[in-house]
Amino acid sequence: MDELRNHIEEITPVSDEEFAYIKTFFTKKKIKKHQYLVQNGDKVLCEYWIIKGTLRAFYINKDGKEHILQFAIKNWWISDYNAYFNQTEASINIICMEDAEILCLTLYAREKLASELHKMEHFFRMKLTLLYSSQQKRIISLLSDNPKERYEKFASYYPTILQKIPKKYIAEYLGVCRETLSRLYLNN
Amino acid sequence: MDELRNHIEEITPVSDEEFAYIKTFFTKKKIKKHQYLVQNGDKVLCEYWIIKGTLRAFYINKDGKEHILQFAIKNWWISDYNAYFNQTEASINIICMEDAEILCLTLYAREKLASELHKMEHFFRMKLTLLYSSQQKRIISLLSDNPKERYEKFASYYPTILQKIPKKYIAEYLGVCRETLSRLYLNN
Known part of the structure; x- marks a missing residue:
């Protein structure tokens, strides 16, 4: 759990005693590649902090098309926050892309x-x-950027993600087609 | 300032003494229709809580096209949060659409x-x-909904905004053309 302490202390220092208490609120879990952490229609009981592994959150529209909302790697948080905060059913899915270890935090524990x-x-x-700031940037980018600009912003904000995630999913996240993305990769 | 107290107490009760202290952190301001509260390139010193009036936040891309990020009416908060939280220059504009009275809160005061x-x-x-939950809904809608679905979701989430804001701006917010929006209005 030392990584969690480091993560918290990037924002606020905590004493040994406080951290000993804080960690009692979290539960560790291992999940395998291809396993779902959240499925559309599930109750969303937890948010998750990634110790290791890669996950992606996506929405499937009524035509069966997948739209990616978020990736999460080491040190990131992920959940269907809308469902988690309102304790309603998930409208998105979260799947494990690479064997992962995570910490789970229920809403009751968080509060x-x-x-x-x-x-x-x-x-x-x-x-x-x-998170809110980065979402604002994403909304601006979705509303107004062309594929090249979306790719360039993504590459500058999230260089680690760009290296870890298959191009197919980056293209889906950016809402651009795979061929366009391949051209952009080649030109950079 | 009573409205602010009511607004805070929707989330947490505050004593008379606490509220007397809280309100010292806010500054009241009047702004006129067409006046800018934030302009692209400005330092963003405050977030704003609307006592009365209507504002809209928008981004202008390099082709001069306006993309609306947010509307704000009575009881809502607005700012260029990205710039406010990071104390950088605004990348968006916020304009007053109807004479307004607002409360200003600097980042220093907020913290x-x-x-x-x-x-x-x-x-x-x-x-x-x-705010984060509603942004998640907007991203899903932008990524995957057709104009009719976007309009219907917006109408169900924000019925008051729908009545107060000219159709032209609703269309811009939803990223649909005005003619499409007019048809959707007529069918509802």
């Missing part, structure tokens, strides 16, 4: 932790702030 | 308030949670 420890309330607020 | 009052840290976290 208890935030309520008991002001610094954890702060930690969760700051994580949300970063 | 001080959150750090001194755990319940305000909680308030800001919960507001961000709601």
